[in-house]
Amino acid sequence: MSEEILKSLAQLFAIITKQDTGVSESERNYVINSFKKRLNLTTAEQYIALYEEFLKDGENKEEGKKRLTSVKDSVRTLGICRKINKTLTHKQKIVVLVELLELLKTQGAASAQKEEIIDTVSTAFNIDKAEYAVLQTFVLKDDSELFETEEILSINRTSAEDFKGKSRHIMSENMHGNLFFIRVASADMMFLKYSGHDEINLNGLIIAPNTVVLFSQGSTARSLKGGVFYYSDILSQFISESAQIRLSFNVTNLEYRFPNLAIGLRDINISEGSGKLVGIMGASGAGKTTLLNVLAGLETPYKGEVLINGINLHKEKDKIRGIIGYIPQDDLLIEELTVFENLFYSAKLCFRDKSDAELTELVERVLADLGLSQIRNLQVGNPLNKTISGGQRKRVNIALELIREPSVLFVDEPTSGLSSRDSENVMDLLKELTLKGTLIFVVIHQPSSDIYKIFDRMFILDVGGFPIYYGNPVDAITYFKRISQQADSDKGQCQTCGNVNPEQIFNIIEEKVVDEYGNFTPNRKLTPKQWFDSFLSNFQIKKLEDIKDAKVQMLAKPGKFKQALIFATRDIKSKIYNRQYMIINMLEAPLLGFILAFILRYKNNTDHSAYLFRYNENIPAYILMSIVISIFIGLSISAEEIIKDRKILKRETFLNLSRNSYLISKVLILFAFSAIQSFLFVAVGNNILEIQGMFVTYWLMLFTVACFANVTGLIISSAFDTAITVYILVPLLLIPQMILSGAIFSFDKINDSIRSVDKVPVVADLMASRWAYEAIAVAQYRDNDYQQLKLENNKENLFQLEQKENITNYHIVYVLPEIRERIEYIKENFGSVEDSVVRKCETDLELVKYELQKLSFVTKFPDELKLLKYGSFTVFKGNDLLTHLAKLEMFFQKTFNETQKRKEDLLSKAEKAGQNLNKIKDNTFNESLSDLVRNATAKKRILNAGGYLAPKLDYVYFAPVKVEGKYDYRAHFFAPVKQFAGIYFNTYYFNVSVIWISTLLLYLVLYFDWLRKLLDFLGKLNFLKK
Amino acid sequence: MKKFIFTGILLLLAGVSNSQFKTADCVAKLNGFTFLKTYKLDNPSKESEFSYVFSKDNSYIIIICSKDGNPSESSVSLFDANKNMLASSYDEANKRHYYALAYNCKATGMYYMKFKFDKPSGDCSSVLAFKR
Amino acid sequence: MKKVILFSVLLAAMSCGSGNQSNDAVIGGDSSTVDTASSNSVVLPQDAVEGIVKTIPSPIETSVIIKKAGGEYNKAILNPTENSKNYSSSFKKALNLGVYGADLGYINIYEKNKESLYYLQSVKELADGLNIGQFFDFETIKRMAGSSKNADSLLNITTDNFNQINDYLFQKNRSDQSVLILLGGWIEGLNIMCETAIKSKNPKLYEKIGEQKIVIDQLVLVISSFESDANIRELSMGMKEMQKIFEKVEITYTYKESKMEIVDGIPTIVDKSESKVNISESQVLEIAKITKDLRDKIVK
CATH class of the missing domain: 3.40.50.300 (P-loop containing nucleotide triphosphate hydrolases)
Known part of the structure; x- marks a missing residue:
């Protein structure tokens, strides 16, 4: 209490006590005790002296002026009270008021004047009249009246049935006398009063009977005979009506x-x-x-x-x-959103049926309850970058749970x-x-x-x-002290200050044994x-x-679709607010596109003065790098997504929200980013390198690949706990994609155990990059304006003509001579007895038969030859084969010549029609890519792939050479079509679909969290081994 | 050394050609001559005739190669535009087959080369070259 | 994008009616560019064409003659390799394959091996475009071109390659292309000779130019067989124009019996006959001009 208050108190005491007949002995004693209770001896005496002085002031007046005095006193009282109002808290005012009322009691009967003054005080203190009335009754009236007051709690031996009074009542078996409690709701304070012969121990101190004592939070009142009354229990008696x-x-x-x-x-x-x-x-x-x-x-x-x-x-x-609500120690807030938004979206996920307006109201209410209204529009930020204080953060975290009540x-x-x-x-x-x-x-x-x-x-x-x-x-402390046989074990809290020391508990629990030298041992x-x-x-x-x-009360959570929408809105908002994130994400792709395309824009200047797309040798590399960049960016933007949300997800498990909705919202947002990023990348890169007319081709594939990487990134994000682990994994995911893309290392020149003569290795089929690279390369080669040249009335374009030309030429130059050679060999050696020769003849014959049968669409391979076995081979049969072969040779030759003519026709007519073929070719056709997809540098142009012949050149013109079954999708690299289920598909679309199907499968892995489960399982194995 | 390389390369190049007989050996005999044409003589029962426009002031040589390196299987005779015979690689008088015939040309015009097989089952080819 | 139709289905559709059809001896008969107003030219049978083609002297001889006559190496008169990208039709490709072949010979004779690499590249491109690239083993050739020691071998190899190509094209019923290659080579050779002759005013070169009269007669004969193709016909017309100019050139031939000697173990004919060419400078200029025009049209 401050000086001012004490002074005011002294004054008030003086005014009251000198009323009527002046101060009585008991009154004076009361005042003296009151001061002594609060202060040390010296200070107490100071104020007692002050009190005496105030008394003298009043007493010096004449008797006759009593009336006037009381008016003057009232005015003075008011003045003092006003001063007190400014400095005392409500709680303190109540205490003062109680003090004054107690003063009245000492006299026995309270005089009207004194009562009046105290009334004035109470009014001046702005204390509710009803409350004051109850308080007055509590302090001044005796037991019988207290029993009749509803707002008072009485505790005695009377049983519940026998109790006839109006007050609240608790029975305490062994109690003597009556214990009364009152609660001043406005100040959230309780007082007690005891009348009887029992000893009531309040927090270790015995209280005097018939005195009003403050019953503070955490206090315990004990009767000697056994009843224990805890603060919270008493409190619950007073507020038992509310929200039960x-x-x-x-x-x-x-x-x-x-x-x-x-x-x-x-x-x-x-x-x-x-x-x-x-x-x-x-x-x-x-x-x-x-x-x-x-x-x-x-x-x-x-x-x-x-x-x-x-x-x-x-x-x-x-x-x-x-x-159930759960508030972990960690922060569960979305840093980029404001306080309001954090709560709003959380609420939205809990209440399906509330409209946005209702939710807003709810959130505002909670914010007000927690005193957070002023900061509602501040961005939460992270704990290091304080936008709101630590305490406020904690309260927001609590608010998140409170919304759900x-x-x-x-x-x-x-x-x-x-x-x-x-x-x-x-x-x-x-x-x-x-x-x-x-x-x-x-x-x-x-x-x-x-x-x-x-x-x-x-x-x-x-x-x-x-x-x-x-x-x-508080009892804990006494308990532990008792068990450890400490002195003053009955004292839970400090008598004078009311402090408890929880540390004591642990000191006792963990007390160590002292050895003979007085040192602490590690043993408890x-x-x-x-x-x-x-x-x-x-x-x-x-x-x-x-x-x-x-x-x-169950949660009415919104439907799955709506959940996804909410997740998405929340996520998008939080991303957009994070400017750094948005800028980097949006700029990354086009910037890389620029760097890549700029560096790769090779003019090939020795021959040509201006940059020509046709002669840029880096185009295949550009395609590869675009794919790699897409995968990389796709992985990195998704890698941390789920990790970031982990704490929030944990909390939201209580809400039983749909994991699917969450994942889908994440996936769709990432896909949207991927779409924008690939768009920007292609817009920049393709333009710098002057790749004409292929925008959608590149964009669609890079977008597809990025989405694939997105889902992959989400999987690892979901399976691992720290971002670091994820980033360490990224090279492991990325490098195999580069190695097995087919772009850096030719599939013809890798380890035999994975290599296949005429098909892409299966292990490469697992790489999205391989599908993407092939698709773009084939599409770029085949679908550009030059290759698509055709005459109006004609159905064939240049690509198709060249395809026919090249395939027939391949037969003329390689296949048929190869077959011829083998037939000749068999003819010469079929009588041989040497093992190796016989074997060669046999395999050669099978090969010949197979290949000739394959060409049956030209002219039917006679059955008798088809079924010819090596054992029954004769020269005549050999000649029959050669004759059949000659027919094929003639057919192919004729077709070749015709096709070449038609191609000539197309080209010359196009030129005559005004098209500058050279310019078109310069702008849309790339020589290096052509060399790549046609395998122009191959030395061996035809290979025996094991019973059949496979071309090693002009890959982009040949359909898959040997199809093992209806569902054998495998083909050589750069095949223009793929076979599956009996249908031939355009490679580009086939490949795009393959990657999307893989993405879908990966989504399932993500949804079921198989990777994490696998890791857990492996972890468990280790433990069990122990 | 040059011959070796040259031979080797020709062997490589012959990969796609249908000739059974390699002209490599033939060409190996060229020394200081620049190769012009090859003539395949794969029909032993007939005489083969080829024509070429020889230019004046050029020295030409026609080399015959047979499988076993023996020139005695065939011969070549050179005729001018009017079909006058100028010479032959077969010396009637001495019954000697030469493996080559050289011609220092002074008159530009069409010339004819006739190849004959003396032994019916020969397998030869011929190379025409000129001196630089 | 439309789906790519299965190749074999397409081919099968194409192949109806095939099988035992004998191949057309008439080349160019199924071309879609048949012009009804064809000239009165004789169409030669395959064998004859082949025979004539083999008769035509190789442009190498031309280059050797030029060098012997003291002509200076002039790169500018050759067809620049950059032009190769302009040739999209087989007509152009075949002609210029011959042109570059001649250029290659010229470069080789003058032992400018550095240049030969570029020309080899162009030759490869065009050969590939005509689906006859398999005849050139470019790896080896390029390696050889790198060193001057192998100049001779290089020349021989490329000559042999061209010969093989000719054989192949005849075999495969593509003799028109063979003729075009030949023609291209000859025209380029003539052009080089004309340019050099005019510059050096060397009478020996004039003579050589005149001697081409013999050759051009053969060429016109053979190319007329292919006039059903519009492009070739245009070319043929040009050649006939040139032929007319050559008609004015006189070649006299005196026959004397030759002597045979054995030189280095080889029977050597010492020619006593002689041919003489009567050609004036203005005629040379005329020929040069028309040659250049024709040649430029080819290499543009």
């Missing part, structure tokens, strides 16, 4: 084990109803957070059960989802890292929630005295998951098990009955 949720939370014989089967928690038994604030404390590593997680349903117990209103939390999760709330270290004032604010908040009926479990570490006393119950764990205390917080005096045993023997937990019929 019928709730039972019972934990029975709970045991929890870690994955390696070490025991984490044992023999946990808890029983709580609604509206309680339960603290969980313990030494480091005792298992506090584990306990919280098990109780919240995040972890599954090894033994025992958690029943909420009779429903098993772990086995019947779905029935009680939505009534859960019935049971689990909070993990809400005060860690906060200033003491912020800590108290947060705890007050939680306390208020319990007043509304929520059951709250809080893991708390090193609480201050005030915070410690806020708790209704305390649950203490020792190392190894042993419960060693469960009960009233009492082991956890021993504490546990002591706990068991000293306490019995009363089980609450399971409330089975209570209706539990």
Whole structure:
């Protein structure tokens, strides 16, 4: 109390006491005691002196001027009160008021004047009239009247049935006399008064009967005969009407084990109803957070059960989802969004049926309740870049849960890292929630005295998951002191200051044995098990009955589609607000496109003066790098996505939201980014390199590849816990794509064990890059304006003519001579007895038959020759074969010549029609690409692929040479068509589809989280081996 | 050394040609002459005739190569535009077959070369070259 | 984008009516550019064409003659290799294959091996475009071109290649292309000779030019067989124009019996006959001009 107040108090005392007949002895004593109670002796005497002085002032007046004096006194009273109003808090004013009322009592009968003055005081203090009336009754009236006052709580031996009074009543068996409590709601204060012969011990001090004493938070009143009255219990009597949720939370014989089967928690038994604030404390590593997680349903117990209103939390999760709230220690906020937005979207995910306006109202209300209204539009930011303070952050985190109004709330270290004032604010908040009926479990570490006393119950764990205390917080201290046989063990809190010291508990628990030299050994005096045993023997937990019929409020979560929409909106907003992110993401692709295309824009200047697309030797490399860049960017923008959201996801498991919706929203956003990025990339790159008319071709494929990479990135993001692991994986994913794309290392020149003579190796078929590269290369070669030249009345374009030309030429120059050679060889050697020769003849014959049969569409291969066996080979048969061969030769020759003529025709007519063929070719046809897809540098142009002949040139003109079955999709690299299920598909579209199908499959892997499960499984294997 | 390389290369190049007989050996005998044409003599029962426009002031040589290197299987005779015979690689008088016939041309015009097989089952080819 | 039709289906459709059809001896009969107003030219049978083609002297001889006559190497008169990208039709490709072949010979004779690489490249391009690239083993040739020691071998190899190509084209019923190659080579050779002759005013070169009269008669004969193709017909017309000018050139031939000697173990004919060419400078200029025109049209 400040000087001013004391002075005012002295004045008030003086004014009152000198009324009527002047100050009486008892009054004076009261005043003196009052001061002495509050101050040290010296100061007390100072103010007593002051009081005396004020008294003298009044007394000096004449008797006759009494009336005038009282008016003057009233005015002075008012003046003092006004001064006090400015400096005292409401709580303090109530205390003063009570003090003044007590003063009245000393006299016996209160005089009207004195009462009047105090009335004035109360009015001046702005105290509610009704409240004041009750207070007055409480202080001044005697027991009989108190029993008749509704707002008062009386406790005595009378049973409930026998009690006839109007006040609230609790029966206490062994109590003597009557104990009364009153609550001043406006100040959130309680007072008690006792009349009787019993000894009432308040926080360790015996109170005088018939005095009004403040019953502060965390206080405990004990009657000598046995009744214990805790603050929270008394409080709940006064506010039992408001928001009563019928709730039972019972934990029975709970045991929890870690994955390696070490025991984490044992023999946990808890029983709580609604509206309680339960603290969980313990030494480091005792298992506090584990306990919280098990109780919240995040972890599954090894033994025992958690029943909420009779429903098993772990086995019947779905029935009680939505009534549990969980606030972890970490931040769950989306940094880029504002406080309001964070809450808004969270709310949207909980309430399907509320409109945006209703949700806004709800959010505003919660914000107001938590005192966060001023910061509603501030970006949350991250804990390092403080936009809002730590305490505010914590409150926003709490707000997220409060919107849902859960019935049971689990909070993990809400005060860690906060200033003491912020800590108290947060705890007050939680306390208020319990007043509304929520059951709250809080893991708390090193609480201050005030915070410690806020708790209704305390649950203490020792190392190894042993419960060693469960009960009233302040009593814990006495208990531990008692067990450890300490002196003053009956004193829970400090007498004078009311402080408790929770540290004491741990000091006692962990007290170490002292050796003979007086040094501390590492051994504890009492082991956890021993504490546990002591706990068991000293306490019995009363089980609450399971409330089975209570209706539990379930969440009305929005439908899957709407969820996806909400996720997406939230995600997009948070991304857009993050300017750095947006800028980098949007610029990355076109910038890389620019760098790549700029460097690769090779003029090939020795021959030509201007840049010509046709002679740029880097085009194939450009295609490859575009694909690699797309994969890389695709991976990197998605790699961190799920990791970033991990904490938020954890929280949202309580809301039972659809994982599919979440994933789809993520995927679609990433796809949108990919689409934009590939668009920009192609727009820049293709333009610099002057690739004409291929925009959609490039864009579609690069977009497809990027989407593939996106989903891959999401998979690893979902399977691993840190971003670092993911980024280390990126080379592992990217490099094989480069190696097996077919662009750097030819599929003809790799390790024999994976190489195939005429088909792309299967292992390369697993690489998206291989499909993409082939598709773009083939499309670029075939679909450009030059190759697509054709005459109006003609159906064939240049590509098709050249295709025919090249294929017939291939037959003329390579296939038929090869067949001829083999026939000749057989003719010459079929009589031989040498093994190797015979073998060669046999295989040659099979080859010849196969190839001739294949060319049956030209002229039918006679059956007798088809079935010719080596054993029955004769020269005549050989000549028959040669004759048949000659027919084929003639056909192909003729076709070749015709085709060449038609091609000549096309070219010359096109020229005559005014098209500058050269220019078209220069702008749209690339020589290096042509060499690539036609394998122009091959030395061997035809190969025996094992029973059949395969071309090693002009890849882009040949359909797949040998198809093993209807579903054999395999072909050589750069094939223009692919076969599947009997249909031939355009390579470009086929390849695009393959990648999309793979992406879809990967999505399934993502959805079922198979990678993470695989890793977990592998992890478990290791453990079990031990 | 040059001959070796040249021979080797010709062997390589002969990969696609249908001739059974390689002209490499023939050409190997060219020394200081520049190769012009090859004539395949694969029909032993007939005489083969080829024509070429020889230019004046050029020295030409016609070399006959047979499979076993023996010139005695065939001969070549040179005729001018009017079909006057100028010379032959076969010396009647001495019954000697020469493997080549050289001609220092002084009159530009069409000339005819007739190849004859003395032994019916020969396998020869011929090379025409000129001196630089 | 339309789907690519299966190749064999297409081919099968194309092949209806094939099989035992004998191949047309008439070349150019199924060309879609048949012009009804064809000239009165005799169409020679295959064998004759082949025979004549083989008769035509190689442009190498021309280059050797020029060099012997003291002509200076002049790169500018050759067809630049950049032009190769302009030849899209087989007509142009074949002609210029011959042109570059002649240029290659010229370069080789003058031992400018550095240049030969570029020309080899162009030759390869055109040969590939005509689907006869398999006759050139370019890896080896390029390697040889790198060193001057192999100049002779290089020349021989390329000559042999061209010979093989000719054989192949005849075999494959593509004799028109063979003729075009030949023609291209000859015209280029003549052009080189004319340019050099005019510059050096060397009478020996004038004589050589005149001697081409013998050759051009053969060429016109053979090319007339292919006039059904519009492009070739145009060319043939040009050749006939040139032929007219050559008609004014007189070649006299005196026959004397030759002597045979054995030189180095080889029977050597010492020619006593002689041919003389009567050609004036103005005639040379005329020929040069028309040659250049024709040649420029080919290489444009």
